[in-house]
Amino acid sequence: MKAELMAAYLSGSITPPQMQQLNAMLLADAEARREFAELLNVDSALAALAADWTSTPKAAQPKPARWLTSSPRWITAAAACIAMLLGAWYWQHAHTIYATVSKAAGVQELTDGAALRGETHDIRAGSVSLITARGARIVIEAPAEFRFESAQRLHMKRGRLAADVPPTAKGFTVITPSGDAVDLGTRFGVDVPTSGAAEVHVFQGEVIAKASGAHDKQSLRGGDAVTFAAGASTARELRSAAFIQPDEMPGLTAGLAAGQRAQAEGALAALRKDPALIALLDFESAEELPGVYRKVQGRWPGSHAPEFVNVGDHLKLDVGGGRDWPQLTLAAWVRIDRLGAPYQSLLHTDGWSQNNPGQVHWIINRDTTMRLALIGNVLAPGSVERQGHPDSRTPVLPEQGRWVHLAAVYDSAQKTARFYLNGQFDSETRLQTAPPARLGPAQIGNWNQQDRKLSGRVDELLLLGRAMSDAEIHALHAAGNPYR
């Protein structure tokens, strides 16, 4: 009876006697009023959802504003008319546009300010930041293929996404081939590699993750991460540096606009002519470097860099062997997670033996200071280091996993190890015994025993058989800096 009356009212087929009954019932019965209000509330929400809906991914045509055709009050309220016309246009559009491109950095396929509806986008290089109609800020890094189903639902076939979700966009969902992530507000990332399982990483707040085919959903909180594999989600370590965050984009974009990439190329060209050069890896040559790693985007849109994800991932390098290096400069751009093993390997010679002094282990310590250990080194009396190796004074990883430039300069004649962070001199360690450096077979991102896992990306790795000056390191950082 109650349901029948409400159904008739909602379908517009209610008869006058039924309407009388409905009015009488609603007047008398608070419970019925609530039921009625909740049903109509659902009706309203369905209409709002339908306005955002497209049956097939295609560009929706903006509907003409209905209001242009009615409302005689227009003529009397000219100012309001203009204001409201803008307003009307805005919501007519807000209903059909799911997201807007705020910045396309190095992306050929999209332009700043482009309106995204239900179409599929395939970006080969670069990073793009978007803002959804509900105010979620998103960065997607190439190579990526994605489409919006609505302002609140994004399908990611591949690519890497970081999202910052305000309360207005609570419930924003990313759908991947192997599982979904529903955000309950704040910051998370989704990585859908070209091959391999998708991952969800939560930087802050809460996300509900559900692997395709799984019955159970998982609630993830800040610091949690999972891999979707074979219909289940498995916990894994957080990879904060894997994602370009929305607040990182302006700096990257400005760097590109300022022509930083050309500057970096110029600096590298000069280094390649340096007679003391041992190795310079910018990862741009077609030559496959041996090892186990993912090939991802480097500091510049469309550039390349190795990424180390799992324990044992590494890059093999065999340079500068069979001779002594009285002076050695090591430098690299890295983007590394704060969390990790007690030691993260920047470069480890395979050998580490008292019989072969001078073998080099370049490391990030647990407290995120940098270490340059050469076997056979003895610290000068009065050194502050507790573990017998030269360490940088300050931690070298910023709070967020951004690109940082690390450098260490070893000089066996001066008996010093000097550390640099982002082109700035950090500290110098004096040595009592300082054999010349020895290189040869080495690994980046790992060491033999698979216990020095580095988690993140490395770009522009330099090994130079002379000691660079403070000014040179400063210039090296300035030339290669992706940010402005």
Added chain:
Amino acid sequence: MPPTDHERHRRFLRSFTAHEPAIRAHVRRLVPARADADDIMQEISVVLWEKFDSLAEGADFKPWAFGVARYEVLAWLRDRGRDRLVLDEEVVSKIAEETTALEPVLERQREALEHCMQKVPADQRGLLMQAYQPESSIQEVAQNSGRSVPGFYQWLHRMRQKLLECIRRVLAEEAAS
């Protein structure tokens, strides 16, 4: 527009666009059809802008807008509701008052709909969305679904009830956890 007006206008648009769905839902609860709510919304948006000065700076936009909306709905009922089967004024006033107090819950319910829609099989979801398109013809959608028009209306209502049950469950689980 002089800058002060311009600034005022920006403030208004910010508030209005933020709360427009809630105001629309509020109006929808009081009138027979969605199209009626759309018509009244146009009127309401003009009135809100005209009266925006009377809203104290920093005061909450939503309850104020709900008040304006209720007044406009009553005016519409007197004006155009006479030849339509509509709710009594007294009932409208009661529902308006009660749902203004209930709005935080109703808002959560609207948010939860999206989640519950995911549990609806894709073909049925498509039918629902077609039926709710602003310019949709129920006759056509009913025909596509292989139902008679009255049969399709019944199905629609069952879906709304199912969705509401799901929404209540989701909110109850939220409250429990």
